[in-house]
Amino acid sequence: MVSLPKVNELGFFEIRLESIGGLGANLAGKMLAEAGVMGAALNGVSFSSYGSEKKGSAVKAHIRFCEPDTNIRDTSPVERPHVVGIFHESLSKTVNVISGIYEDSLVLVNSVKSTAELKEKMKLKGGTIAVVDAIGIALEEQNRVNMAMLGALFRLCPFLDAEFMKGVIRKSLEKKYPQAVQPALRTFERGYNEVVFETFALPEGETMPAFVRQDTPVLGFETQPLGGVITNPGNSILKDLSISRAGMMPQFDDEKCIHCAACDNVCPDFCFVWDELPDKKGRPQMFLQGIDYQYCKGCLKCVKACPTEALSEERDDDQYAGQHRVPHRFDRAVV
Numbered sequence: 001m002v003s004l005p006k007v008n009e010l011g012f013f014e015i016r017l018e019s020i021g022g023l024g025a026n027l028a029g030k031m032l033a034e035a036g037v038m039g040a041a042l043n044g045v046s047f048s049s050y051g052s053e054k055k056g057s058a059v060k061a062h063i064r065f066c067e068p069d070t071n072i073r074d075t076s077p078v079e080r081p082h083v084v085g086i087f088h089e090s091l092s093k094t095v096n097v098i099s100g101i102y103e104d105s106l107v108l109v110n111s112v113k114s115t116a117e118l119k120e121k122m123k124l125k126g127g128t129i130a131v132v133d134a135i136g137i138a139l140e141e142q143n144r145v146n147m148a149m150l151g152a153l154f155r156l157c158p159f160l161d162a163e164f165m166k167g168v169i170r171k172s173l174e175k176k177y178p179q180a181v182q183p184a185l186r187t188f189e190r191g192y193n194e195v196v197f198e199t200f201a202l203p204e205g206e207t208m209p210a211f212v213r214q215d216t217p218v219l220g221f222e223t224q225p226l227g228g229v230i231t232n233p234g235n236s237i238l239k240d241l242s243i244s245r246a247g248m249m250p251q252f253d254d255e256k257c258i259h260c261a262a263c264d265n266v267c268p269d270f271c272f273v274w275d276e277l278p279d280k281k282g283r284p285q286m287f288l289q290g291i292d293y294q295y296c297k298g299c300l301k302c303v304k305a306c307p308t309e310a311l312s313e314e315r316d317d318d319q320y321a322g323q324h325r326v327p328h329r330f331d332r333a334v335v
């Protein structure tokens with residue numbers, strides 16, 4: 001039996017996975033828990049919480065381990081994780097992915113950025129940041145992001161046996177998908193070997209932000225707005241779909257575009273920005289200006305529809321996430 005490196009006041013070592021539906025964090029959580037229980041003789045539990053259960057929306061997976069003489073009677077979400085695995089870097093714009101971390105928690109991010117850049121981006125004062133290019137590995141090995149993240153998570157949790165996990169991967173795939181066994185194992189191993197870490201000391205006099213539980217306000221007859229009025233209606237203008245992209249995004253080449261609008265006809269999220277400009281003869285025509293990446297979910301339907309290869313696939317680059325390479329369509333609208 002192995003010992004847990006640290007535990008909270010209830011005796012638990014806790015992991016939280018921050019992800020989007022479709023990247024496989026739920027399965028990764030279950031596999032982590034199985035490795036702890038079956039491979040390391042710990043007590044363990046894994047469960048997930050979903051939003052709208054839509055592919056591309058934010059999800060969380062929670063894993064809890066303890067020594068076998070401790071019972072797990074706590075199935076509440078992990079609020080103070082010892083390890084956080086962030087499956088999509090852009091999540092940090094809309095979700096407080098580092099909520100509740102300790103000074104010595106480990107934060108693993110799927111990214112091509114450096115640890116210092118991620119520290120800046122996530123506004124971390126100190127602690128250990130681990131980074132792995134899980135999307136890049138998954139694309140190269142033609143496998144899934146969760147396998148690369150799982151490999152990196154095993155490196156962060158040395159009490160879990162990576163060899164045991166490889167056996168679980170083999171066993172769960174070889175009957176139905178034997179051709180997927182080797183790519184999955186390679187992806188897992190690359191995640192394990194390619195993750196890099198850096199620890200940043202807390203500057204003198206600084207402390208980690210205090211953990212604050214976000215309670216949902218209870219609306220009752222005394223607290224609800226007069227007449228039950230909805231004062232904050234939903235508004236899709238502010239929606240940021242960049243977290244829904246699972247690794248690829250379209251790139252626009254103005255030179256090849258014939259402004260036929262085939263891309264706009266298939267785009268489910270009205271990402272294409274047009275402007276009325278004079279054509280060669282001075283007549284007003286609509287010309288495609290580019291893509292508003294704030295609303296692009298990376299489905300790549302537009303790339304398939306484009307007859308001139310003016311649109312092509314490229315690796316999702318977070319510098320465009322939530323931004324627009326062209327004037328925002330609503331900059332010109334009356335808001």
Ligand code: SF4
Pocket residue numbers: 256257258259260261262263264288305306307308309310311
């Ligand atoms: S489908 Fe291609 S050529 Fe047509 S408007 Fe879109 S980008 Fe331009």
Ligand code: SF4
Pocket residue numbers: 249250266267268269270271272291295296297298299300301302303
């Ligand atoms: S990939 Fe293309 S079709 Fe899909 S949401 Fe983005 S711009 Fe629209």
